[in-house]
Amino acid sequence: MxxxxxxxxxxxxxxxxxxxxxxxxxxxxxxxxxxxxxxxxxxxxxxxxxxxxxxxxxxxxxxxxxxxxxxxxxxxxxxxxxxxxxxxxxxxxxxxxxxxxxxxxxxxxxxxxxxxxxxxxxxxxxxxxxxxxxxxxxxxxxxxxxxxxxxxxxxxxxxxxxxxxxxxxxxxxxxxxxxxxxxxxxxxxxxxxxxxxxxxxxxxxxxxxxxxxxxxxxxxxxxxxxxxxxxxxxxxxxxxxxxxxxxxxxxxxxxxxxxxxxxxxxxxxxxxxxxxxxxxxxxxxxxxxxxxxxxxxxxxxxxxxxxxxxxxxxxxxxxxxxxxxxxxxxxxxxxxxxxxxxxxxxxxxxxxxxxxxxxxQQALMYCTQNPTTGEEYRRGWHPEETGTSPSPSAVLVVGAGPAGMEAALTLARRGHEVHLRDSAEALGGHWRAVARYPRCSEYGRLITYREVMLEKHKNVSVQLGVPAMSAQEVLDYGAEKVILATGSHWSPVGLGPETHEPLENVHADLPNVLTPEQVSAGKPIPEGKVVVLDGDGHFTGFAMAEIAADLGRETTIVTNTHDVFEYSKFTMEMPNNKRAMYEKGITFLRNHWATGYAGNVLRLFYLYRDTAGLYETAPGQWGRRFGDDVVELECDALILTTSRVPDDSLYWELIERKGEWAEAEIDGVYRIGDCVQPRHAMDAIFEGHRVGMELESPDPQRPLPFIRERQIWGAPTIPQLGDQRPVVEGELLV
Amino acid sequence: MSSLSEPLRIAVLVKEVPDTYGERHLDLETGLVDRAASDAVLDEIGGRALEAAVSHAEANAGTEVVALTVGPESAAEALREALAIGADRAVHVTDPQLGGADLGLTAEVLAAAVERLDADLVLAGNQSTDGLGGVIPAMLAELLGRPQATNLDAIGIGAGEVCGTRASDHGTMVVRASLPAVASITDRLPDPRFPSFKSTSAAKKKPIETLAAADLGVAVEDPAAPRSILISVAARPPRAGGMKIDDEGDGGTRIAEFLAQNRLV
The missing domain is CATH 3.20.20.70 (Aldolase class I)
Structure with missing residues (x-):
C-alpha cells in the first residue's frame, strides 16, 4: 500500500x-x-x-x-x-x-x-x-x-x-x-x-x-x-x-x-x-x-x-x-x-x-489500547513487533472480550495457531455494551482495532456465535494450550466493596432491580425514583444514572466513597461528571451504603454512624459505641453497579479435571482478565498481551520478571553532600 | 424424524471457490476464474449442506458422509476442511481435461461419481457462490434418474426419505422424496461448525480418493454432447462516480426523485 x-x-x-x-x-x-x-x-x-x-x-x-x-x-x-x-x-x-x-x-x-x-x-x-x-x-x-x-x-x-x-x-x-x-x-x-x-x-x-x-x-x-x-x-x-x-x-x-x-x-x-x-x-x-x-x-x-x-x-x-x-x-x-x-x-x-x-495517582502511566506503553525497556516489548514464537502451538482462547482478543491477536502475531471462540455473535465481550453507553462510543475503537488486525492474520480463526464451551468440550478440542478469558458480570445481589455481603431482598430477577447488562439488554427501568448503588467508582454507574435520568426518572447515586465516581478524579473527568449530573438533576449521597430493599424503600446506613471515641463498652472490653441509625430512601427501581463477579466456572471445572489434561494433550490452562479478577479493561488487555508474549515461559500464568530501575546501593550520587548550589541569585545571566 | 434402520451413505457436494468476501477476478484470456487472485475457501453453501449431513450422522450411528468435489488439485484443501467439519472420507475428481467444464459436463462427472459411491442421498447447496448456476442438483437428479427435493430451507432425513420445506411465492411447501434422491438446501440452514484442533488434525488422517474423468468412464471430448461455448468475457466495468445532490432547500425532493427514477422505492 x-x-x-x-x-x-x-x-x-x-x-x-x-x-x-x-x-x-x-x-x-x-x-x-x-x-x-x-x-x-x-x-x-x-x-x-x-x-x-x-x-x-x-x-x-x-x-x-x-x-x-x-x-x-x-x-x-x-x-x-x-x-x-x-x-x-x-x-x-x-x-x-x-x-x-x-x-x-x-x-x-x-x-x-x-x-x-x-x-x-x-x-x-x-x-x-x-x-x-x-x-x-x-x-x-x-x-x-x-x-x-x-x-x-x-x-x-x-x-x-x-x-x-x-x-x-x-x-x-x-x-x-x-x-x-x-x-x-x-x-x-x-x-x-x-x-x-x-x-x-x-x-x-x-x-x-x-x-x-x-x-x-x-x-x-x-x-x-x-x-x-x-x-x-x-x-x-x-x-x-x-x-x-x-x-x-x-x-x-x-x-x-x-x-x-x-x-x-x-x-x-x-x-x-x-x-x-x-x-x-x-x-x-x-x-x-x-x-x-x-x-x-x-x-x-x-x-x-x-x-x-x-x-x-x-x-x-x-x-x-x-x-x-x-x-x-x-x-x-x-x-x-x-x-x-x-x-x-x-x-x-x-x-x-x-x-x-x-x-x-502518582503512578506509572499505561494505556488501554497499547499494552506495550511503558514496557518497551523493562519488558522489551514493541507495539508493532512481537517477534515470533520459537515453539508455535495450537492455542484455544475462550472468550473474545478485551483480554481474549488481545491474547489471540498477540499469539497470532507470534505465529501460533489460534482459535478465538465466543458465544456472542460479535467480538468485544462486555465491552460491546460499554461502547453503547451514553458518551462512550469512542471506547468501541478498542474492539474495532482488534477486529481489523485479527482479520489480517490467517493463523487465527475467530469463531463467534458458538455454544458456550463445557469442560468436556475444552478437553476434547485438541488444543495444546487453553486460555480462558471468560469475563465477569455485575453482581445481581448488590455484593459490594463496603460490606461484601449481598443486600437483603435484592436480586436482579426482580422487575425493579437491574444490572448494567440488563439495562443494556433493554430491561425496562420502572418509573419514579431510581437509585444507582455504585461501588465501582468509574464510568458505569454514571452511564446508568444518565440513562435513567434521560428517561425522566428522578435519579440518585448512592456510594460508599467520599466522592461520587471517585476514579474520575484521576481521569480528570470529575468536574464535567458533576456538571453533567447537575444539568440533568442527578443527585448523590456519599459515604452511605445499602443493607436491603423492600417495598419502595432502600435501607441505607451512614458509614460513620459509630462514635469517634473508643470506650470500655463492657468491663475489660473496648471498642466504639456502634450506631444503628438507618437512612430510608424512597426507591422505585434499584440499579446495581456495586461490583463484578468473575465468570470462572469453566476454569474451576478444568482445574478439577487436571488429571485428564495429559491424556487430552493439553500442556496448560491459563486464565486472564476479569475471570481471574475484575479490573480495568486496560489491565485485562495488558494481561492478554503478556500471556501472548510469554506463552513459552515455564508458567505463563505468572509474569516473568521485568527490569527494575532504581538506585543500586554503592553507586556515587549526584549531587553529593557538600556540593554547592548553582547560583541563580544576582544579575541576569544573559 | 425417526432414524433409519439401514445406515445411509450421504454424498455431499462441496466446492472450492474464491473467497466471496474478497476481491474476485476473471482471467480475461480464458474466461475462467483467476484462482491465484483470491484466497480459496470451502464454499459456504456446501458447508451448510455438510453440516446438515454431519448432524444427521452424529445422531444416526453408521451413517457415512462422503464429501465429493470436482475441481483442480488445490481443491484438496477444501476437502480437508470438509473432513475437519466431519465428513468421513472424500472423493476428489480432478483432471486437467475438466478445466473450465460447463454445468452439463460437471453434472455428468458428479453423477458417475455418485453411482460409483453408491450414495443413498446426494446433498448439495442450491447454488455455488462463484458460478451461481443453481442447476447441478436438478441435472444430477435427471442423470441419476432420482427424485429431487431442492431449495430446502429446512431438511429432515428419515426412514427412506428426505423431506423439508421450501419457500414459494405464495407460502411454504413441504416436499418429500423417497431415497435414493437428490436434495439441495438454501442458506437458511445453519453455518457449518468450526472444526476444533482435534478434528483438524484427525482430518489429515482421513482418506481422500482422487479420480480422473476416465476412472469414471466419462468421455470429456464427446463431440456429440451438447456443451456451452464461451463467446466473450469482460471485466466488471469500473464503478461510475455517484451523483451528488447539493441541498438548496429541495434536497429531500430530489433524493426522492432519484430513488423513484431508479425504481429504488
Missing part, C-alpha cells in the same frame, strides 16, 4: 528557529511517571521517533528544586545527573531521526515540593487552588527573585543543550509561573510586573528574551501557551488576552513556535479532554485565529487519530503541526502507518484517560 496523496501535506518539513522537523507530527509534551527510570523513559519516548513523529517532547521538566512536583514525577534539569539520564533519552530519539524537545516547567505555588522542601516564588503569596488540601503557597517574588527565576530557566536551558535537546519549550500552560504572572487571578502585584496587561506579560517576555539570548542560535525556543483557561472572567480568554498576548510576543520575535492549548492546571482535563465529554479537535474554536497572528509555526492538539482530520485542521489554517499526546501513546506509529497507507492499522486513542489517571 502506498500513501494516500491527500495525506502528503502531513509529511512536509517545517522549520522553526534553527531547527527543521521532517514532518508535521509533533508528539506533545506529556507526563508519564517514568523519569525516575531513565531506561523506561528513554525507550518510551524513542518509540515515538521510531514510529515517525518529527518532534518528540518529554514530559514537564522541573527546572529547579524550588519547583519540585513530588509526589508526582516529572523530568528534571537540576544537575549533571539529570543531564546524563536525559542525554540517553535524546540519543535514543535521535537514533530514529526525531528532534528532541524538553518542556521547562516552574510551577511555584502549584508544586508541592514534597521532596526538596524548598520555598517557591511567584507573582503573589497565594495558596494553590490546585492543591488546597496540601497547604501549598508561593512566596511573593521581589524583582531580584524574578531575575533568579529567569536564571533558573537559563541554567536549565544550558543543561538541556548539554543533554542533547533540540528545543526548549517554556510551559506557559498548566498555570505555570509565566501564566501566573499573566493572570489577574494570581497576579496581585502593583509594580511593573502587575496591573496592566503589558505589565503582567513582562515576566513571560523577559523570560523568552533571556532564553533566546542564551541558546536561541543553537536550540529552538518555543512555548506551550494556554490561550484560553475556559474558566470565567478573571482568567485568560482566547478572544481577549489570550490572542493579545500572542500578538505582543510575536512583535518581540522571541518565540520560534507556539504550541497552544486550553484549560488550566486545576482542570487539565479540558486539555486532555476525555472522549466522554470532548470530541476530537474540540479546542478548534478556542484556538481559531491564533495562527494568523504570528509569523512562526503553530501546533494544535485535539486527540487527532484520523489523517483526514489532521489535513483538514492544517488546511483550515488552525495549525502547521499536529500535536498529539494521547494518540501518540496509543499508537506511536501513527505517522509511519499514514506514510505507508496503513491507516486501518492505526490503534486509535479511545480517550478514556486511563493514562492521565495513572499519572494522577
Amino acid at each position: 502506498s500513501r494516500d496523496p491527500r495525506h502528503d501535506l502531513l509529511f512536509e518539513p517545517v522549520t522553526f528557529g534553527p531547527k527543521t522537523t521532517r514532518n508535521r507530527f509533533w508528539a506533545t509534551s506529556h507526563s508519564s511517571g517514568y523519569p525516575d527510570r531513565p531506561g523506561t523513559h528513554a525507550s518510551f519516548r524513542a518509540m515515538k521517533a521510531e514510529g515517525g513523529w518529527g518532534v518528540v517532547n518529554t514530559g514537564f521538566c522541573s527546572i529547579h528544586p524550588e519547583s519540585d512536583e513530588y509526589p508526582w514525577t516529572s523530568s528534571r534539569l537540576w544537575d549533571e545527573g539529570d543531564v546524563i539520564n536525559l542525554g540517553h533519552l535524546t540519543e535514543e530519539i535521535h537514533k530514529h531521526g526525531g528532534l528532541a524537545g524538553v518542556q521547562l516547567w516552574y510551577n511555584g505555588m502549584h508544586s508541592p515540593r514534597y521532596e526538596s522542601r524548598e520555598s517557591a516564588r511567584g507573582p503573589s503569596g497565594l495558596p494553590s487552588n490546585v492543591f488546597p488540601e496540601r497547604n501549598v503557597y508561593a512566596a511573593w517574588a521581589s524583582e531580584d527573585d524574578i531575575k533568579a527565576l529567569i536564571n533558573m530557566y537559563v541554567l536549565a536551558a544550558y543543561r538541556a543543550e548539554e543533554a542533547g535537546f533540540d528545543l526548549v519549550e517554556v510551559s506557559g500552560g498548566d498555570t505555570t509561573v509565566p501564566l501566573q504572572f499573566l493572570e489577574t487571578r494570581y497576579n496581585k502585584r502593583t509594580d511593573r510586573y502587575g496591573g496592566s496587561f503589558e505589565n503582567r506579560a513582562r515576566f513571560y517576555v523577559e523570560l523568552m528574551t533571556a532564553l533566546k539570548k542564551a541558546v536561541g542560535d543553537r536550540l529552538a525556543v518555543t512555548t506551550r501557551f494556554e490561550v484560553d483557561t475556559i474558566n470565567g472572567d478573571h482568567r485568560i480568554k482566547h478572544f481577549e488576552e489570550g490572542l493579545g498576548f500572542m500578538e505582543l510576543m510575536n512583535k518581540e520575535g522571541i518565540v520560534d513556535l507556539w504550541s497552544i492549548k486550553i484549560g488550566d492546571y486545576e482542570e487539565w482535563g479540558e486539555d486532555a479532554g476525555s472522549s466522554r465529554f470532548r470530541k476530537p479537535n474540540w479546542a478548534a474554536p478556542f484556538v481559531a485565529g491564533a495562527r494568523d497572528l504570528v509569523d512562526v509555526p503553530v501546533v494544535s492538539n485535539g486527540r487527532f487519530t484520523s489523517p483526514d482530520d489532521m489535513v483538514t485542521a492544517i488546511k483550515a489554517g488552525q495549525c502547521d503541526l499536529i500535536g498529539a499526546a494521547r494518540p501518540s501513546i496509543a499508537d506511536p506509529f501513527i505517522p509511519n502507518k499514514i506514510a505507508e497507507g496503513r491507516v486501518d492499522e492505526i490503534r486509535e486513542c479511545i480517550g478514556c484517560n486511563m493514562c492521565v489517571s495513572r499519572m494522577q
Whole structure:
C-alpha cells in the first residue's frame, strides 16, 4: 500500500528557529511517571521517533528544586545527573531521526515540593487552588527573585543543550509561573510586573528574551501557551488576552513556535479532554485565529487519530503541526502507518484517560489500547513487533472480550495457531455494551482495532456465535494450550466493596432491580425514583444514572466513597461528571451504603454512624459505641453497579479435571482478565498481551520478571553532600 | 424424524471457490476464474449442506458422509476442511481435461461419481457462490434418474426419505422424496461448525480418493454432447462516480426523485 496523496501535506518539513522537523507530527509534551527510570523513559519516548513523529517532547521538566512536583514525577534539569539520564533519552530519539524537545516547567505555588522542601516564588503569596488540601503557597517574588527565576530557566536551558535537546519549550500552560504572572487571578502585584496587561506579560517576555539570548542560535525556543483557561472572567480568554498576548510576543520575535492549548492546571482535563465529554479537535474554536497572528509555526492538539482530520485542521489554517499526546501513546506509529497507507492499522486513542489517571495517582502511566506503553525497556516489548514464537502451538482462547482478543491477536502475531471462540455473535465481550453507553462510543475503537488486525492474520480463526464451551468440550478440542478469558458480570445481589455481603431482598430477577447488562439488554427501568448503588467508582454507574435520568426518572447515586465516581478524579473527568449530573438533576449521597430493599424503600446506613471515641463498652472490653441509625430512601427501581463477579466456572471445572489434561494433550490452562479478577479493561488487555508474549515461559500464568530501575546501593550520587548550589541569585545571566 | 434402520451413505457436494468476501477476478484470456487472485475457501453453501449431513450422522450411528468435489488439485484443501467439519472420507475428481467444464459436463462427472459411491442421498447447496448456476442438483437428479427435493430451507432425513420445506411465492411447501434422491438446501440452514484442533488434525488422517474423468468412464471430448461455448468475457466495468445532490432547500425532493427514477422505492 502506498500513501494516500491527500495525506502528503502531513509529511512536509517545517522549520522553526534553527531547527527543521521532517514532518508535521509533533508528539506533545506529556507526563508519564517514568523519569525516575531513565531506561523506561528513554525507550518510551524513542518509540515515538521510531514510529515517525518529527518532534518528540518529554514530559514537564522541573527546572529547579524550588519547583519540585513530588509526589508526582516529572523530568528534571537540576544537575549533571539529570543531564546524563536525559542525554540517553535524546540519543535514543535521535537514533530514529526525531528532534528532541524538553518542556521547562516552574510551577511555584502549584508544586508541592514534597521532596526538596524548598520555598517557591511567584507573582503573589497565594495558596494553590490546585492543591488546597496540601497547604501549598508561593512566596511573593521581589524583582531580584524574578531575575533568579529567569536564571533558573537559563541554567536549565544550558543543561538541556548539554543533554542533547533540540528545543526548549517554556510551559506557559498548566498555570505555570509565566501564566501566573499573566493572570489577574494570581497576579496581585502593583509594580511593573502587575496591573496592566503589558505589565503582567513582562515576566513571560523577559523570560523568552533571556532564553533566546542564551541558546536561541543553537536550540529552538518555543512555548506551550494556554490561550484560553475556559474558566470565567478573571482568567485568560482566547478572544481577549489570550490572542493579545500572542500578538505582543510575536512583535518581540522571541518565540520560534507556539504550541497552544486550553484549560488550566486545576482542570487539565479540558486539555486532555476525555472522549466522554470532548470530541476530537474540540479546542478548534478556542484556538481559531491564533495562527494568523504570528509569523512562526503553530501546533494544535485535539486527540487527532484520523489523517483526514489532521489535513483538514492544517488546511483550515488552525495549525502547521499536529500535536498529539494521547494518540501518540496509543499508537506511536501513527505517522509511519499514514506514510505507508496503513491507516486501518492505526490503534486509535479511545480517550478514556486511563493514562492521565495513572499519572494522577502518582503512578506509572499505561494505556488501554497499547499494552506495550511503558514496557518497551523493562519488558522489551514493541507495539508493532512481537517477534515470533520459537515453539508455535495450537492455542484455544475462550472468550473474545478485551483480554481474549488481545491474547489471540498477540499469539497470532507470534505465529501460533489460534482459535478465538465466543458465544456472542460479535467480538468485544462486555465491552460491546460499554461502547453503547451514553458518551462512550469512542471506547468501541478498542474492539474495532482488534477486529481489523485479527482479520489480517490467517493463523487465527475467530469463531463467534458458538455454544458456550463445557469442560468436556475444552478437553476434547485438541488444543495444546487453553486460555480462558471468560469475563465477569455485575453482581445481581448488590455484593459490594463496603460490606461484601449481598443486600437483603435484592436480586436482579426482580422487575425493579437491574444490572448494567440488563439495562443494556433493554430491561425496562420502572418509573419514579431510581437509585444507582455504585461501588465501582468509574464510568458505569454514571452511564446508568444518565440513562435513567434521560428517561425522566428522578435519579440518585448512592456510594460508599467520599466522592461520587471517585476514579474520575484521576481521569480528570470529575468536574464535567458533576456538571453533567447537575444539568440533568442527578443527585448523590456519599459515604452511605445499602443493607436491603423492600417495598419502595432502600435501607441505607451512614458509614460513620459509630462514635469517634473508643470506650470500655463492657468491663475489660473496648471498642466504639456502634450506631444503628438507618437512612430510608424512597426507591422505585434499584440499579446495581456495586461490583463484578468473575465468570470462572469453566476454569474451576478444568482445574478439577487436571488429571485428564495429559491424556487430552493439553500442556496448560491459563486464565486472564476479569475471570481471574475484575479490573480495568486496560489491565485485562495488558494481561492478554503478556500471556501472548510469554506463552513459552515455564508458567505463563505468572509474569516473568521485568527490569527494575532504581538506585543500586554503592553507586556515587549526584549531587553529593557538600556540593554547592548553582547560583541563580544576582544579575541576569544573559 | 425417526432414524433409519439401514445406515445411509450421504454424498455431499462441496466446492472450492474464491473467497466471496474478497476481491474476485476473471482471467480475461480464458474466461475462467483467476484462482491465484483470491484466497480459496470451502464454499459456504456446501458447508451448510455438510453440516446438515454431519448432524444427521452424529445422531444416526453408521451413517457415512462422503464429501465429493470436482475441481483442480488445490481443491484438496477444501476437502480437508470438509473432513475437519466431519465428513468421513472424500472423493476428489480432478483432471486437467475438466478445466473450465460447463454445468452439463460437471453434472455428468458428479453423477458417475455418485453411482460409483453408491450414495443413498446426494446433498448439495442450491447454488455455488462463484458460478451461481443453481442447476447441478436438478441435472444430477435427471442423470441419476432420482427424485429431487431442492431449495430446502429446512431438511429432515428419515426412514427412506428426505423431506423439508421450501419457500414459494405464495407460502411454504413441504416436499418429500423417497431415497435414493437428490436434495439441495438454501442458506437458511445453519453455518457449518468450526472444526476444533482435534478434528483438524484427525482430518489429515482421513482418506481422500482422487479420480480422473476416465476412472469414471466419462468421455470429456464427446463431440456429440451438447456443451456451452464461451463467446466473450469482460471485466466488471469500473464503478461510475455517484451523483451528488447539493441541498438548496429541495434536497429531500430530489433524493426522492432519484430513488423513484431508479425504481429504488
